Amino acid sequence: xxxxxxxxxxxxxxxxxxxxxxxxxxxxxxxxxxxxxxxxxxxxxxxxxxxxxxxxxxxxxxxxxxxxxxxxxxxxxxxxxxxxxxxxxxxxxxxxxxxxxxxxxxxxxxxxxxxxxxxxxxxxxxxxxxxxxxxxxxxxxxxxxxxxxxxxxxxxxxxxxxxxxxxxxxxxxxxxxxxxxxxxxxxxxxxxxxxxxxxxxxxxxxxxxxxxxxxxxxxxxxxxxxxxxxxxxxxxxxxxxxxxxxxxxxxxxxxxxxxxxxxxxxxxxxxxxxxxxxxxxxxxxxxxxxxxxxxxxxxxxxxxxxxxxxxxxxx
Amino acid sequence: xxxxxxxxxxxxxxxxxxxxxxxxxxxxxxxxxxxxxxxxxxxxxxxxxxxxxxxxxxxxxxxxxxxxxxxxxxxxxxxxxxxxxxxxxxxxxxxxxxxxxxxxxxxxxxxxxxxxxxxxxxxxxxxxxxxxxxxxxxxxxxxxxxxxxxxxxxxxxxxxxxxxxxxxxxxxxxxxxxxxxxxxxxxxxxxxxxxxxxxxxxxxxxxxxxxxxxxxxxxxxxxxxxxxxxxxxxxxxxxxxxxxxxxxxxxxxxxxxxxxxxxxxxxxxxxxxxxxxxxxxxxxxxxxxxxxxxx
Numbered sequence: 001x002x003x004x005x006x007x008x009x010x011x012x013x014x015x016x017x018x019x020x021x022x023x024x025x026x027x028x029x030x031x032x033x034x035x036x037x038x039x040x041x042x043x044x045x046x047x048x049x050x051x052x053x054x055x056x057x058x059x060x061x062x063x064x065x066x067x068x069x070x071x072x073x074x075x076x077x078x079x080x081x082x083x084x085x086x087x088x089x090x091x092x093x094x095x096x097x098x099x100x101x102x103x104x105x106x107x108x109x110x111x112x113x114x115x116x117x118x119x120x121x122x123x124x125x126x127x128x129x130x131x132x133x134x135x136x137x138x139x140x141x142x143x144x145x146x147x148x149x150x151x152x153x154x155x156x157x158x159x160x161x162x163x164x165x166x167x168x169x170x171x172x173x174x175x176x177x178x179x180x181x182x183x184x185x186x187x188x189x190x191x192x193x194x195x196x197x198x199x200x201x202x203x204x205x206x207x208x209x210x211x212x213x214x215x216x217x218x219x220x221x222x223x224x225x226x227x228x229x230x231x232x233x234x235x236x237x238x239x240x241x242x243x244x245x246x247x248x249x250x251x252x253x254x255x256x257x258x259x260x261x262x263x264x265x266x267x268x269x270x271x272x273x274x275x276x277x278x279x280x281x282x283x284x285x286x287x288x289x290x291x292x293x294x295x296x297x298x299x300x301x302x303x304x305x306x307x308x309x310x311x312x313x314x315x
Numbered sequence: 316x317x318x319x320x321x322x323x324x325x326x327x328x329x330x331x332x333x334x335x336x337x338x339x340x341x342x343x344x345x346x347x348x349x350x351x352x353x354x355x356x357x358x359x360x361x362x363x364x365x366x367x368x369x370x371x372x373x374x375x376x377x378x379x380x381x382x383x384x385x386x387x388x389x390x391x392x393x394x395x396x397x398x399x400x401x402x403x404x405x406x407x408x409x410x411x412x413x414x415x416x417x418x419x420x421x422x423x424x425x426x427x428x429x430x431x432x433x434x435x436x437x438x439x440x441x442x443x444x445x446x447x448x449x450x451x452x453x454x455x456x457x458x459x460x461x462x463x464x465x466x467x468x469x470x471x472x473x474x475x476x477x478x479x480x481x482x483x484x485x486x487x488x489x490x491x492x493x494x495x496x497x498x499x500x501x502x503x504x505x506x507x508x509x510x511x512x513x514x515x516x517x518x519x520x521x522x523x524x525x526x527x528x529x530x531x532x533x534x535x536x537x538x539x540x541x542x543x544x545x546x547x548x549x550x551x552x553x554x555x556x557x558x559x560x561x562x563x564x565x566x567x568x569x570x571x572x573x574x575x576x577x578x579x580x581x582x583x584x585x586x587x588x589x590x591x592x593x594x595x596x597x598x599x600x601x602x603x604x605x606x607x608x609x610x
Contacts, residue, residue, distance in 0.1 A: 049449040050442055051609040066449035070337030083442040085354060085434060092353035093443070099346035100338050100447040100454075140443065 001026055001179055002047060002148060006056035009042050009203075016042045018203035019056060024181045026147070029174045031194030031211070032183040033287065039203040040183040041079065044152050047181075048077045060148055072101050076141030077150040081133035081157070086126030090117055090136050093125060098143050107143065115139040116165075130157030138166070148179040155189055167193045187287045199287065222255045223262055226275035233273075236265040253279070343448055343457040350431075351461055357427065361465060364423040365473045368416025372477030375415040376484040379405050383488040407574065409490045410499055412481045413474040414506045414572040420473060421513045421538060421565070424466045428514040429521035429530035431462055436525040445610050455522065455605050459515055459598060466514035471507030478503060498574035505583065509568045512590040513538065516564055519597025523604060538565045564593045 002024035009017040017039040024030045034040050045051040047058050049065045057064065060075050068074045084093050094108045112121045115135040120128065125136065134157055141149055151170070155163045170193055174180045184190055190197060190211070197214050199207040207214055227233050230252045234244050242256040254262060259276050266273045351357055383405045435441040448454040478494060485491040494500055520537070521530035542563050550557040560566055561581060570576055570586030581589065 045609075048446050050445060052607060068337070068449075071449050072447055073337070077446055079446070080439055080442055083439040083446075085350070085438045085440040087354045087356060088350070089353065092349065096346045096349040096353065097443060097447050099349055100342050102336070102342050 001062075002058065002060050002150075002181060004043070004047075004056065004058040007043065007046060007053055007058050008055035009039070009046060009051060010054040015203050017046070017053075020200065020203070020205050021056075022198050022205055022208055024148075024179055024198075025196070026179040027174060027177050028195035029170045029180045029182060029193055030196045030198060031190040032181060032198050032200065033185070033187065033190050034183075034200035034206075035185055038200045040185075040200060041152055043200070044077070044079055044150055044181075044183060047150060048075060048079065050079070070101055070144065072097070072103070072144030072146065074144075074146055075148045075150060076144060076146035077152075078134070078137035078141045078154055079150070079152045081130065081137045084125045084133070084136060087124055089122050090125055090128075090139075091121040093136070094139060094143060097140055101144055103143055107145070111139040111142045114142065131159055131162055134158055135162070138169070146178070148181070149173055150181045152183045153185070154182065155184065155186070163189070221258055222253060222279040223257070223259050224275065224277040224279055225252050225254055225262060225273060226250055227252070227266065228272040228274075229269075230271075232269050233262070233266055233271045236269040236271075237262070338448055338450075338453065340453050340457065343453045344460060346447070347454070347457040347461045351465065357431070360423060360427050360430075361469060364420050364427075364469050365476070367423065368420040368469075368473035369476045369480055371416040371419055372412050372473075373480045373484060376409070376412050376481035379409055379412070380485055380488040380490060383490060405488070405490055406492070409481070409485055410492060410496060410574045411502070412485075413478040413499065413503045414509075416473055416477055417470070417506055417509055417568075417572065420470065421510060421568075422535065424469065424510050424514050425517040425534040425538060426531050428462045428466070428517035429534055430527055432458060432518050432521040433525060433527040433530050437527060442610050451605050452602055455602055459518055462514045462518055463511040466510035467507035469507075470510035471504055474503040474506035501583065502572050502574055505572045505587070508587060509572050509590070512564065512568065512587075512594045515594035516590075516597050519594070519601045522601035523597075537563070542566055562589050564590055567593075 002022075004023075005021050006019045007017060007021070008015070008019050020039075020043065032040050032043070042051060043058075046053050047060060047065060048071075059065075060068070065071055065075060084090075088096075091108065091112065094111065095105060098105070098108050112118055115138050117132070117135055117139060120132060125133070128136065134154060138151065138154060141151065149170075151166075154166045154170075158166060167189075170180050170182055174195070182190075182193065194211050197207065197209060197211045198205060199214070225233065228250060230246060230250060234242075234252065234254075237244075237254070237257060240257055240261070242254055244255070245253045247253060259278050263273065263276060265271075386405070435444060444454050445451055478499070482491045492499065494503075516537070517530070517534040520533050521527070524530045524533060542560065542565055545556060545560045545563075550560070561570075567581060567586040567589035570581040571583055571590060573583060573586070576582050576586075
């Protein structure tokens with residue numbers, strides 16, 4: 001479990017992380033989503049004590065990271081795939097890290113096998129591809145068999161097989177009851193891996209909710225309609241708060257109203273409808289909507305907060 | 316936390332991990348030792364330091380016996396053109412042969428100490444180090460301890476090997492001497508201490524600057540350039556300058572390894588104290604800075 005309370009980080013006048021509070025629960029994969037520069041990495045670095053917070057505090061399993069007697073057994077973190085001496089072999093790098101906690105070499109070999117590094121374990125890390133570096137970082141994170149795993153952009157540079165492997169790994173760790181905290185700027189990746197989502201933008205938490213409720217809560221119904229007289233249909237819908245986009249003479253996309261209501265209006269207006277397709281709102285769309293409005297969050301809560309009560313509860 | 320949540324079917328290794336306690340200084344020392352010995356260039360540098368120091372001592376021994384030969388054949392030691400100075404005493408110079416490699420050895424050890432810490436910053440390894448040892452001070456202390464021990468062994472072993480290598484060369488001119496000759500054995504051991512202090516001072520510089528090139532240049536400047544500039548250019552400006560210069564690390568270090576000291580100069584022990592003070596100040600400064608620095 002990771003708990004942040006009013007956690008802040010300032011670099012001079014720039015505020016990287018602005019009084020964020022959130023809790024990462026054990027037993028599920030929590031995604032940490034935000035555009036580049038939103039404060040994801042800085043937050044994660046503060047969790048493991050690499051950066052000192054300018055304000056607030058963050059604890060892991062009830063204590064600040066540095067106060068654990070065996071930090072690597074509490075938290076495993078992949079923060080930066082390049083946090084390795086380039087002239088040392090992967091095996092020796094892991095051995096040196098393991099030695100600080102008295103972790104035996106058998107465990108080092110175990111994580112090497114687990115991450116598929118076997119064939120290159122004795123090679124200099126400097127020659128590793130980005131994907132191999134990621135695997136080494138993940139191997140280091142798993143060394144202490146920790147209760148909490150923090151992975152910053154773990155699929156960066158991985159091939160499709162590796163991406164899938166990370167996905168399974170994260171879910172597997174969570175199913176064992178561990179806390180898994182995973183950052184990414186790839187919404188599609190989060191949709192597949194995460195159970196819960198914390199969205200951050202410009203150093204503030206924009207949303208903190210189960211992933212499904214973010215999708216449901218953010219997306220307004222969007223329906224594709226083919227009709228012989230779309231203008232009459234739109235005329236009939238006027239005043240119901242819809243917006244529309246005419247794509248072809250007989251094809252419009254209507255946002256903000258349920259398909260059934262469109263059909264009712266069409267019947268009333270005697271418009272022939274020959275297609276009525278509800279469009280799925282992707283997490284990507286939901287995310288874009290969230291981050292577009294992020295500036296307003298200085299003064300408002302989420303516009304959709306009523307629909308998804310869990311949203312922004314972390315603040 | 317995770318263990319208390321019900322559905323967790325913890326893996327076997329999960330259990331194995333429990334009894335193993337956490338970080339302690341001995342383990343951090345071992346980790347740092349692994350780090351030093353698993354970067355090939357570090358090992359090569361250490362071995363070359365010994366070779367270079369012993370080689371220089373052999374050269375020095377050879378030079379002294381040649382000079383002694385010339386002295387013997389010309390029979391005119393006083394004021395001969397290009398000859399040795401009047402106070403040339405081949406026997407006492409021979410006694411200093413074991414420590415004669417230090418002038419170069421200290422350069423290599425200083426570079427090594429700077430590289431050991433600065434390369435962690437350069438490669439990002441420092442983040443792995445500090446995630447594993449988040450209290451930070453033990454990691455830095457262990458790194459200093461390891462380099463100090465290595466430097467001591469390199470210094471003392473090189474000096475002892477130099478002594479051994481020099482004897483047959485000196486024997487030709489009857490200049491060979493017993494290791495029990497007064498001051499020789501302490502000088503051999505203090506060659507180790509000298510390099511250990513050099514190592515800690517350099518690692519402190521490397522930690523403060525976090526930059527390999529800058530650290531090496533600064534260390535070389537402190538150990539080599541500043542003393543030379545003072546002796547050759549500045550010492551005439553004011554009386555206190557040469558006085559203060561005695562307290563520069565390498566100047567104090569030369570007293571530490573001296574076979575005998577003059578009455579108005581620092582004694583061996585005082586020289587060691589001055590060097591130790593430099594090392595301590597830099598070590599404390601680097602600890603303080605490392606504690607609060609973002610990595």
